[in-house]
Amino acid sequence: MVLDEAKKQGYECHVAGIRGEATSNLKIKADEFEWISPFEISKFLSFFRKRNIHEVLMVGKVKPRTVYRRGVVDDVALRLLSQTQGRSPSIVLKVLIDYLTKEGIEVKDPTFLLTPYFCQEGVLTEVQPTPEVLDDIDFGWRAAKIIADLDIGQTIVVKDKAVVAVEGMEGTDETIKRAGRLAGEGIVVVKVVRTHQDMRIDIPALGVETLRNMIVIGGKALCLEALRMPFFQKDEALALANANGISVVAKKS
Numbered sequence: 001m002v003l004d005e006a007k008k009q010g011y012e013c014h015v016a017g018i019r020g021e022a023t024s025n026l027k028i029k030a031d032e033f034e035w036i037s038p039f040e041i042s043k044f045l046s047f048f049r050k051r052n053i054h055e056v057l058m059v060g061k062v063k064p065r066t067v068y069r070r071g072v073v074d075d076v077a078l079r080l081l082s083q084t085q086g087r088s089p090s091i092v093l094k095v096l097i098d099y100l101t102k103e104g105i106e107v108k109d110p111t112f113l114l115t116p117y118f119c120q121e122g123v124l125t126e127v128q129p130t131p132e133v134l135d136d137i138d139f140g141w142r143a144a145k146i147i148a149d150l151d152i153g154q155t156i157v158v159k160d161k162a163v164v165a166v167e168g169m170e171g172t173d174e175t176i177k178r179a180g181r182l183a184g185e186g187i188v189v190v191k192v193v194r195t196h197q198d199m200r201i202d203i204p205a206l207g208v209e210t211l212r213n214m215i216v217i218g219g220k221a222l223c224l225e226a227l228r229m230p231f232f233q234k235d236e237a238l239a240l241a242n243a244n245g246i247s248v249v250a251k252k253s
Helices: 002-008 041-050 064-068 075-083 089-102 131-149 172-183 208-217 234-243
Strands: 014-018 032-036 055-057 106-108 155-159 162-166 188-191 221-225 247-251
Touching: 014 041, 032 041, 041 075, 041 089, 064 089, 075 089, 089 106, 131 155, 131 162, 131 188, 131 221, 131 247, 155 172, 162 172, 172 188, 172 208, 208 221, 208 234, 234 247
Parallel strands: 014 032, 055 106, 188 221, 221 247
Antiparallel strands: 155 162, 155 188
16 A cells, blocks of 8 residues: 555655565565565665665564564674664664664655555544443553553553553454453454654554454454554445444544
């Protein structure tokens, strides 16, 4: 979707696809494409330098647990990992960005390509949240902002003003599934952006898969942060929400 928007704006798109994470159809959309393992940093550099590219974007999803499943690791990656003060995804990516900057490659904020996917504040579904759901959203919002700013996770699941599940490295969808196993139907999912989110590193996003997982466990409502979080496949997701009695709310800080 970001590639489509970049093409509309007249950019050539040279894509280094993360092996095991990126989808194969990117080959068709990109002007040039090459598969690279997550910790082949030298190969990343070579890919961009050969094409005289000095500005890059990090786009798409890489599972945070990848940092513990390294596979191929080159000397540069080993050196960078030895310099990190922890293994949280944001710390690892910040070290990588600093390294790329020193090597003459600037990592840019991709939000200028994501504007069509941001949501205005308000209820996005025909299904309106009940007062009890709004109370759970307010409760979850406050808690989610705290865990996000602590770099723990950016999704929290609540029910009856009780925290059911907090996102760790498993990601939003697995957190929702876990919450369903713990608390059953009626859970409320809240996903936020950090107060001082570095959009170059990580942009929290939602898509239709999130709604599918909520339907399976009988979720009641989904709250996302308005104007700062892209909602991909929004029309399809909202249609599913309406058909299954789920409220979707975009909320501002």
